[in-house]
Amino acid sequence: MMTTSSIKPKGDISSVFSHLGGKGIGLDPSFLTLKQEIAPKDPAILNNAYQRLLTSFQKESVEIKEKGSSVIPQVSFADIQSNGGQFPPSIAEEIRKRGCVVIRNVVSREEAQGYKQQIKEYIGQHAKDLGGFPTNDPQVWEVYWSRSQVAARSHPNFNTATLALNKIWHAEENTVIDLEKNLGYCDRLRIRKAHDQSFALQEHIDSGSLERWLDPEYRKCYTEIFNGNWENHDSFDATHRVEARMDYYNSPGGCSVFRNFQGWLAMSDIKTGGGTLRVCPLLKQSTAYFLMKPLIEENLLKNDYIGALPGLCQGIGKTDYPEIVDTMVSMPDVGYGDAVFWHCDQVHAVEPKNDSDVDSSVLYIPSVPLCRINSEYLAIQRNAFERGLTPPDFPGNHYEETFEDRAQVNSMNAAEQLNMGITTYPPLSDDATTGQKKALDTHNKALGFA
Template identity: 40%
Template sequence: MAFVRPAIRTLRYPAVRRTHSSVRGLASAVLGNRSEGSIGDAFASLSTNNFELPPRFSSLKQQLVGQNGEAILDSWLRLLQHLEEETIPSINELSHSIIPEVNFSSIVENGGLLPENAKSLLKDRGTIVIRGLVSERQALEWKQSVREYVKKNPSTKGFPANDRQVYEIYWSKAQLEARAHQNMLLAQAALNLVWDKQEHDKVVLSEAVAYCDRLRMRMPGDKSFNLGPHLDGGSLERWEDQEYRKCYTEILEGHWEDHNAFNVSPRLNATVDMYNGPGGCSAFRSYQGWLSLSNCAPTNGSLRVFPDLKASTAYTLLRPFVTKTGDRWSLDTKSPIFHGTAMGAGQELLPSLHSHISPGGFVTIPTVRPGDAVFWHCDTAHMVEAEHQGTEDASVFYIPSFPLCNINASYLKRQRENFLGLRPPPDFPGGIGESEHVDAGSVAYLSPEGKRAMGCSPFDPNLASTPGEKSAYEFANKTLEFD
């Protein structure tokens, strides 16, 4: 099987051998946790509703347009034609079936790689469902385990506070086991290997590490967990950060058709969280993802995505530079308006401002069963069905894909320290977290592969196949204090 690792040396990181009580002081010294709150604070439309930007963003807009104004406007008009004549008709015709699916067994049989057809569709659609990543029995056991954990710890926070649907839980035994499961790590590596890289890029796409996230247990009839159309990975940062905007060079120069959403090189130095907002991600998640713990069909409060990754990305990036008067589009290089953005919040795609794609271009993913997983590219536009009209819970573990690279290794060190103290991970609302919870998880619940993915055992630089990979391995071991 692909990606099988050689035996790992005995763990040398002293903190993981401390007792539960001795690590609590460690977490208090961790830098960078966000203020206390919930997932509802991550979006301006669910919290402040403030999308007004300071005048300096007018200068940024002029700088970005430069001499490319005519090319940008022409590009925008071509994009609208593409959406009208190709994307939307395909969505209307194919509905849920437009989302590619692959059996986990097919990935194993293909040497740990996505089959070519699934790979091609993923690069086009931006989303994929992996069937049978773990067994239905295993997924249901994990769900029951979490239910018992919450019952033992009624102080657990969630959103909304009076009727929790999304729980501020990260360190339950079940979540730790799910992230560390060999099938999960293999699937994430397969997804990461879809990305393109250069030999000097300091990233190991075949080495999946853990980005620890929440869980959702959405109940029938719920209307509160109503996340509208949005993108993860910041908002203004896509234009404002000089490295991040390199991901979209072709779009910003007026030839969106040449955009490669899977070029990893410019992602490795991008700052995707300039404002330390409550919904920010300070590292590089190649895909957001979740593992289903329930049967969940369309209309059951499931995930909706826009299944044309290149077009939706181009639409989001170009929208601030154009304005419409009557039935005519023209350039806007003077206003500080960046549609659907807010400092320190997610990028929202508001129907009033992004009407060509939102919400009419979104489609619900196909029915999933316990043990299935869904992953979507970090630039995929997505939302949540406004109401859960089903008859059973729609429960998932959020488990993003997170390749080993320098920025992720630095995050992994901070996350490890928070894990040892049972505090929330660095990118999530702060507070005491699960440090006083009964039966919280520990390093003991991790498999050998899971310990490495959590930064609790060293990486093997001898597995590197390029100079960039070797550098990434060495940086990670040094950062995690294994050198």
Template identity: 35%
Template sequence: MQAAIKARVEKKEGSKSSISHRTFQINVANQLVPSELIGDKSNQQALISGWARLVTRLAVVSDEIATQQQQTIPETSYDELVSSPSPELIRRIRQCGSVVIHGTVPQNQVAMSFLILPKALKWLEETKEYIKLNPRVKGFPEDDKQVYEVYWSKPQQEARSHPQMIKTQAALLGIFTAPPQCQVSLTTPLVYADRLRIRTPGDATFALGPHMDGGSIERWEDLSYRKVYEKILQGRWEEFDAWDIENRTNAIQDLYPGPGSTGVFRSWQGWTSLSETGPNEGTLLVYPFIKEHTAYLLMRPLFKPKHERSEFKDDKDFLAPDNWELDFESTNFPGSPPYRNQELNDETHPHLELLRTMVRMPKVYPGDSVWWHSDVIHAVESKHQGKIPASVFYIPAVALTARNAEYIRDQRATFHSGRPAPDFPGGTGESDFVSRGTGDDLLTVEGREGMGLVPFQLTDGLSEGELQVRKAANAILGF
């Protein structure tokens, strides 16, 4: 049953701060069951043939990933990405959904006291100093912190607003497409204040299994979000474009706000490395074919196996298209409970063969960055087997939309008070910390705009949609 309801979302301690009491209109399909998405006879036929093509393709992709490993993840340099990305590089990024950018912040040397350090290492040293100066800092796990609840240190402010960071984010946002009238600006990255990790060798506490951010059941339940995946739900998954941003700007990703959820559309998740970190050293893993895994995730609840896995000697026979049929009875969306991000494993999503298809990030050095599209399945290695701490600043790339501007307005208030950013656990945060960052630590005008400290410029040459969204954002921010 379709119903339009007015929802008031109160963010809870432990998931989001109490500062954001957002009110918005949600079109929600109450108690949605998978069979409602299966449609009429013609859609059923399209789904059946699309599913057969998809699982055949996934078997090929699994072999390719298992053989090629890190080579499935495109790597580039800051200079290439920003000045002259080849069509082949863009094609590979669009196919994979993730990318490593070497030298995102310069490798040139910066003097610090008597030490000469690359900029990213200087940021790490300053971060450690900030933590030392403020021993009440919170983190996870409490007794051996790996992820710190630090949002407002000077080096984080510098990193988020560094001119090369801004240009990198704009180049990445430019891989998305939007029609001219769409109210989004892909040339205006916002500053999203996230935490940092200093993962010590041997740590096995900060492991995360395969998951997708951006909510779970919302992908089917919120009608705008569902529209993003319309082609897939019509069985025409090959025509699905993960990079078309139009419907994503209105999608509600947090119908059920819980830990890790956000109302912000983070077009790219990302981190900037402050250390040399390679495979098995506590790094990120991704599934490197975004179209295929997204199509599978969306279609999976609509199908069930005719015979269970235990009935076959060979897994290939269990996974074969002729062992699967449309499921008109199920009430379940596998791995998609409300209030959580989408989870996937080898039981719930067997055709992804996640045990052999989640690929570790290639080796990175201080100043390199790693990015993954908001739909990409990702995980964190269960154990850090390296010799030095694997350290990163979490810095995503967030496009300007009206909804994202509302978040920036709320985030600006937390910045001024030193409290945690609105998407994160509340409390006093860094409000009484020594040596906290200020607006003066933002290195660029784009950084100050992205933080909502100055109005967005209404320059010549903007598309109609970009101009409108900048004006709307300035009004939301009180300029």
């Protein structure tokens, strides 16, 4: 876990992408040894599994190519509300397969427009003191503490949406996690200009790269894949994710929390082709692909994890992973106040061009359930917020430290204070699981409430 003394270098969103100039470190010989420790002794096990995987891609790609963006599950927030805060069963099943979802009207169009206007005024007021990517014409701003960002992260509808996402997950009863609570994770924002071609992210996976093989606990999340039984892999089992270490290299932009779904809230109308998100809508298969391929017989004796480098996102190139790249689809059209979420193991990218006459603008806000690593991060993030510093997972620019109009504790409502760890939750009822009770105890200790 990062501490306040772990100062990250300055940078921007490009810092963790090799194709945008991020610098990885070469692999030392221990990584070759690690591959041989993880792979089954009989190479036929993974070789056969890999061939079954390629067959699955071939079969599933037919439907994906026919349906395009419509293969992505879509649901209205009202349908979640009317279903007791859960996705309708058919939508939940599709999310488990596709790994992502569009939720319509999470906040009203007027609210989302208001967020954007306040942020544009905030950026305009401080433009000479702020930075982002690309440096000469920022589209992704190193801004974290505008009042709109703080408000959106704790919006009651957004909280309901993320709790519905949590309910797709499960864990063993004693796992120290509470999937009925979400914490604030403070990320950037994007205002991508019309016709922009500078903010193009190639296919990748977040939440570490080499760490999925390197960290023993993280590796347990993928036991069935490494054993050649990828069909039995459960992408929604949180049991081993709560203690997994996802950022060995303290990279500027590497996520150190258990962010079960990454997400964004739209602050514009974003059409397919308008600089939007792209995903591979075969979650289980794509995860198995990038984890198994470095370990199959033809690659086992190469000190190469095929797109994974220390301190960078896991890259997914067309040459190495053609089946993944060929099944990528863009999000369907979204409007102000719609939200998009995608699984933490999902291969995703950003369209190379905003081929639209309007901006493509979002607030990045993930789903982050209550567990030890997330509570400990929240305590450090809270300290950064109170001082106006950049959140601990991000480049140490600290642009907002002297901004008097940034969000402050005394300007926050009760939901915002709870989301940011300024206050804590009431005691749990007697029917809470052992894991939930331990998670809240750990949370209160981490934040100084116990």
